[in-house]
Amino acid sequence: MKLLFLAFLLCYHSAWAGPFLNIDRLGEQLGGWESKGERAADYERSGSKYRSWKPEVTPMMGGGIFISMRIDHLRGLFASDDHASLQVTLDAEGNIVAAQSSMAFQGRKITSDAIHLGVSAGTKVTGVDQVAKVGTDLLANLSSKLLRENVAEPGRVTFPAVIHHNYNILCLSTGIIEPEREGLEVAEPTPLSSPEIPSHPTQEPLKVKEDKNTVRKTGKTTSLPTGP
Secondary structure, three states: OHHHHHHHHHHHHHHHHHHOOOHHHHHHHHHOOOOOOOOOOEEEEEEEEEEEOOOOOEEEEOOOOOEEEEEEEEEEEEEOOOEEEEEEEEEOOOOEEEEEEEEEEEEEEOOOEEEEOOOOOOOOOOOHHHHHHHHHHHHHHHHHHHHHHOOOOOOHOOOHHHHHHHHHHHOOOEEEEOOOOOOOOOOOOOOOOOOOOOOEEEEEEEEOOOOOOOOOOOOEEEOOOOOO
């Protein structure tokens, strides 16, 4: 029985490796998941109101993840809200490899091209560079298509920039979990925005002075990364 349990733990930690999205960190950057039963965040940009919903994260074959996020333009009590979707794909190494977005309002739908970023063999592209490149191309693509629709309402004109903002903080809320080669310890998750892997903190042993009413105690704890 113990052997079966140990085998389960080993498989679990092995499956744990790969990219992840820290939904709590994303919510903090949006002002907090305080709307719609803590499922969404409401905020203002350039005088208009918007709402971002907690994204859905889907594991992909090969170890990557697909992130889908909904964003609303809140137009007021007697007007229909506008809606947008944002999809971001990360590979098994945590690289941002693709992004796409769409906006829907007044019976019209504007969909960006699928923005892909290829990484050639032997070429290392940092996470921050990928976020900037794909995000800039996505914003430019959406803005150019919106311009052709002759949209004048301020909240709609700003919508591509709001989507771009959500894209940036979403990508910067992702990271990589890499298990240690030995034992069951797991390294701290490394955010894509950090160029260096932070060292794994280890708590110093707790020492208590002995007397007749106490005994010497030592302890050591090792932090495990918390998933989204």
